[in-house]
Amino acid sequence: LTNPAFHSYAPEGDTRAIADRVKTGAYGAVVFAASATGKDLAPRVAARLGRSLVQDITDVSVVSGSVIAIRPVYAGKALLKVRVAGTPAVLSLRPNVFTPVQRPKAGAQETVAVDGSGGRVVVKQIKAAPAGTLDVAEASIIVSGGRGLKEPGNFKVLVELAAAFAGRAAVGASRAVVDAGWRPHADQVGQTGKTVSPTLYVAVGISGAIQHLAGMRTSKVIVAINKDKDAPIFKVADYGIVGDLFEVVPTLTAEIQKLHG
Ligand SMILES: Cc1cc2nc3c(=O)[nH]c(=O)nc-3n(C[C@H](O)[C@H](O)[C@H](O)COP(=O)(O)OP(=O)(O)OC[C@H]3O[C@@H](n4cnc5c(N)ncnc54)[C@H](O)[C@@H]3O)c2cc1C
Known part of the structure; x- marks a missing residue:
């Protein structure tokens, strides 16, 4: 404008x-x-x-x-x-849910002049996230961690998995770990966090409470890694891996690194 x-x-x-x-x-x-x-x-x-x-x-x-x-x-x-x-x-x-398609009958784009002031509310500053971090609401791939990670330092296995996707993945979190202070609220996915619809959502050590599902169930492909075969997250998952995340995730990271050279 x-x-x-x-x-x-x-x-x-x-x-x-x-x-x-x-x-x-x-x-x-x-x-x-x-x-x-x-x-x-x-x-x-x-x-x-x-x-x-x-x-x-x-x-x-x-x-x-x-x-x-x-x-x-x-x-x-x-x-x-x-x-x-x-x-x-x-x-x-809802962002990322609709796939853009080429229409044979394209709409016309018009530019119109707008006069006057922007109003009383003015944006004075935009604080960007630190360089290199993708917002979960924007990322096409999200690797989210829950209480199954056991302690905040263990999130490094998810950071490494996200990094293997060559800059396209963000690290998300369940509310349990945000409430515990392990991850920032900006990363929380769910009813009281962000609603996301990435191409790929990997839920690691997350049980799949209804409030978490509310924020991610429209993801295109959902992969769940959980040691409890009855965890509700498997009900919405396209692919489920029943196992210890500390064994599964590093193996997955190594395989994805191979794919990306
Ligand atoms: C009003 C309200 C709003 C809420 N909003 C949200 C929200 O926005 N987002 C949200 O996420 N939650 C929200 N919650 C909380 C929600 O109900 C759950 O308590 C929360 O999602 C649980 O987080 P979790 O899955 O990380 O933890 P848990 O439920 O404790 O699950 C941990 C999982 O890790 C697995 N696990 C443990 N160790 C391993 C291992 N070594 N390898 C593999 N798996 C392992 C366990 O089997 C378990 O399934 C809300 C609740 C309320 C009441």
Whole structure:
């Protein structure tokens, strides 16, 4: 954007700009990412338009002219099917769930001028994570550890496994180890942490409590490593390894290192 007031996310200005634009046309849907910014912006725009918001959806279709969206509820235990009455439908999509596809009928991109100020709320500083660390919400591969790691120092086996994926993997954590102070809250996956949908999620020494599953069950491929064959994590896993993580993980790391040369 050329208007300097909009260089960073401007909650009030962005809301006004988007809502005003939507009001100028007969749009069928307004779509946001359910990212940190999208979760703040989408409800503001919906309220300004006087429309309901269907948040954090994992599937969408159009049936007889109505938008039908699917969204996980009760920590992912059930899926709610929502039919949006009227237009525009205001939706936010769970990140990484939808695979971009090439459409033969491409939409046209328009650039519009936005005047005025960004509003009263101004982003003054963005504190980036230390260089080299990937955010779990952004990584295409996540290697997460739980209480089965036994002590914070043992997370080095997961850091090594993540490193074997050549910079594409982040290290995540269950709440048990975050509450114990072993890992930062920014790494927590689950109902009270981050919702992630990576291409590959490796759960190591994590039992698979419903609150953890709520944050990762939409991952494309789930691998679980746990010494308890009855651990609930195996119910959502595509691949399960029953064994001692301190034997399994170093072997896995060595094999992945071979693949990446
Ligand atoms: C309101 C609320 C919100 C919550 N939000 C979250 C959340 O956002 N995220 C979250 O994760 N949890 C959340 N929880 C907590 C959740 O209920 C569980 O307590 C937590 O996920 C358990 O963490 P864990 O799997 O690491 O530990 P445990 O349940 O103790 O599991 C440890 C696992 O490690 C295995 N293990 C032990 N040793 C080894 C070994 N040597 N090799 C292999 N496996 C081994 C064990 O078999 C066990 O399955 C929430 C709870 C509540 C009530």
